[in-house]
Amino acid sequence: MSAEFATDARRRRRRFARYGRIIPIAVVQLFGTVAASGTFGARAGHGGPPFHAPSTFAVVHPGALSGLAIVLLLGSIAVLPWRWRWPVAVLGTVAACTVAFAFVAPARGPYVAALTMALTNAVLLGHRVPALLVAAVSFLVLPWADYLTGRTPALPWSAMTLTSAWLIATLAIAELARVRIARSADARAARAAEARRRADDERVRIARELHDSVAHNMSLINLQSGVALHLGRELPEQTRAALTAIHDASASALTELRAILGVLRSADGTNPAARAPGPSLRQLPDLVDRARAAGLDVSLTISGAPERVGGITDASTYRIAQEAVTNVMKHAPRHHAIVTVSVGTDIVDLTVSDEPGASAEGRTAASIGSSGNGIIGMRERAAAVGGTLTAGPTPSGGWTVQARLPIVTSNSDSQEPEEQR
Numbered sequence: 001m002s003a004e005f006a007t008d009a010r011r012r013r014r015r016f017a018r019y020g021r022i023i024p025i026a027v028v029q030l031f032g033t034v035a036a037s038g039t040f041g042a043r044a045g046h047g048g049p050p051f052h053a054p055s056t057f058a059v060v061h062p063g064a065l066s067g068l069a070i071v072l073l074l075g076s077i078a079v080l081p082w083r084w085r086w087p088v089a090v091l092g093t094v095a096a097c098t099v100a101f102a103f104v105a106p107a108r109g110p111y112v113a114a115l116t117m118a119l120t121n122a123v124l125l126g127h128r129v130p131a132l133l134v135a136a137v138s139f140l141v142l143p144w145a146d147y148l149t150g151r152t153p154a155l156p157w158s159a160m161t162l163t164s165a166w167l168i169a170t171l172a173i174a175e176l177a178r179v180r181i182a183r184s185a186d187a188r189a190a191r192a193a194e195a196r197r198r199a200d201d202e203r204v205r206i207a208r209e210l211h212d213s214v215a216h217n218m219s220l221i222n223l224q225s226g227v228a229l230h231l232g233r234e235l236p237e238q239t240r241a242a243l244t245a246i247h248d249a250s251a252s253a254l255t256e257l258r259a260i261l262g263v264l265r266s267a268d269g270t271n272p273a274a275r276a277p278g279p280s281l282r283q284l285p286d287l288v289d290r291a292r293a294a295g296l297d298v299s300l301t302i303s304g305a306p307e308r309v310g311g312i313t314d315a316s317t318y319r320i321a322q323e324a325v326t327n328v329m330k331h332a333p334r335h336h337a338i339v340t341v342s343v344g345t346d347i348v349d350l351t352v353s354d355e356p357g358a359s360a361e362g363r364t365a366a367s368i369g370s371s372g373n374g375i376i377g378m379r380e381r382a383a384a385v386g387g388t389l390t391a392g393p394t395p396s397g398g399w400t401v402q403a404r405l406p407i408v409t410s411n412s413d414s415q416e417p418e419e420q421r
Helices: 002-020 022-037 067-078 087-104 113-124 128-148 157-231 237-265 281-293 311-331 365-370 374-384
Strands: 297-303 336-343 347-355 388-393 399-406
Touching (some): 022 067, 087 113, 281 297, 281 311, 281 336, 374 399
Parallel strands (some): 297 336
Antiparallel strands (some): 336 347
């Protein structure tokens, strides 16, 4: 649920960034320009001062906007949602609409709001050369529109001053924002690199501790059990079976431990070449055979197609079954353990239960569930793949572990890239 909520939140942020930020620009440009033009009923000559006058002594009074002028205003706004995907194309389209509007209608009001956003976006994305070219064209064309169309006979000195101030401020602010964003990205990259370095150091430290303690002692167990088997040919059959189970289990644990050490010592935490085949549902018969060799009465039933299960779900199912069977061996060795696996279309159901035998001894089911971290670890494994796990005593005095895991073949979920701003 948390992953779905995070994905929905990212989509909402992207939608707002794409459309929500355009709404203020659209309102300012459209309604501000229409109001400044006198379209709402102002008479020619009585509409108030223009947004910029071509000259201090030659003022072009407002006039109602034509349909073409309204279309150009809307066109410059309509392409803004694609400003991140095609920043240069959007900038060119907005600039063309703005320049055309200046020639179609008296240029006044905030008709350059969309162009301001497109220029800023192009600079932020690193397209400074197209932004400078559009700024130069705007400076050379927009202030002269009224003069070139004959709406005023005077040279547009005041309009040129206002246009240059607007362009310089827009480009300067956009460049400062771009530099700040770049520095923030560099700082985030540096922090991420430092976090990766610390994680690498911690992995190496854990690998060293595992090798010096667990791997060393496991090797001794494997060696001593092998020597006992070699020298104790006259030992009772049950004793030799127990020694054989110890020798095989320690050898299997050493193989997995060496693979884990190889992963921990690798640069990025993954070392496929050093890894042995990972735990899998297909290894459950071997797990059951080892438990039987250790003296546990256990049965296994698998329905469905376990080969369809792969990735983290496959490994998690095996580890949960392994931990549950181990708990039976530790806490209720005289019980009868039943392992059931059902592979469905997109769900794996695992049940490990133990039922007291006729001469069952040892700890009660309630004490089994309250000791150690085994059940906590099994729940964490189930939650890691989005599954559930329940564990509790049975009326007969046994214990049942039930896991329901979705079939997930990869550790990482695909994520859509977020918008840049």
